[in-house]
Amino acid sequence: MIEGDWVPTVKPLFMVRICINKRLNTDRLPSCGGRGSRGLADALERLILAERIPASITRGPCMNNCLIGPNLKIQAGEFFNLQGDISDLAIEKIMIAIRAEAERRKATPSDGTRRN
Numbered sequence: 001m002i003e004g005d006w007v008p009t010v011k012p013l014f015m016v017r018i019c020i021n022k023r024l025n026t027d028r029l030p031s032c033g034g035r036g037s038r039g040l041a042d043a044l045e046r047l048i049l050a051e052r053i054p055a056s057i058t059r060g061p062c063m064n065n066c067l068i069g070p071n072l073k074i075q076a077g078e079f080f081n082l083q084g085d086i087s088d089l090a091i092e093k094i095m096i097a098i099r100a101e102a103e104r105r106k107a108t109p110s111d112g113t114r115r116n
C-alpha cells in the first residue's frame with residue numbers, strides 16, 4: 001500500500017496547450033511568458049489534478065497571437081486570448097471550459113457515437 005499524498009493519475013482525454021514563450025524583448029513586443037503564462041500553466045495544472053479532470057497541460061512555443069496573449073487552446077475546443085488578464089476570474093472561465101470539454105468527451109466515445 002502506498003502511503004502519503006499519492007494520488008493515482010487520470011489518463012488524459014485531451015490536452016490544453018499554453019504558450020509559455022518568453023521573449024528577450026529586444027523587439028519590445030509582449031510575450032505570453034512575459035505576461036505570466038508559466039504561472040498560469042502551473043495554476044491550471046494544479047486545479048486539473050485537484051479535480052481529477054482527465055486533461056493534461058502542454059507548455060508550448062509561440063502561437064503567433066503575441067499581442068493578445070497569454071494564449072491557450074483546449075484541444076478541439078475553445079481558444080483563449082487573455083490580453084494580459086490572468087486573474088482568478090479568467091482562470092475560472094478557463095476551468096469552466098475545461099470541465100465542459102471533459103464532460104463532452106466522456107459522453108462521446110472515441111468512435112464518435114454518443115452515449116445516452
Ligand code: FES
Binds near residue numbers: 019021030033061062
Ligand atoms: S508569445 Fe505567446 S503567442 Fe507569441
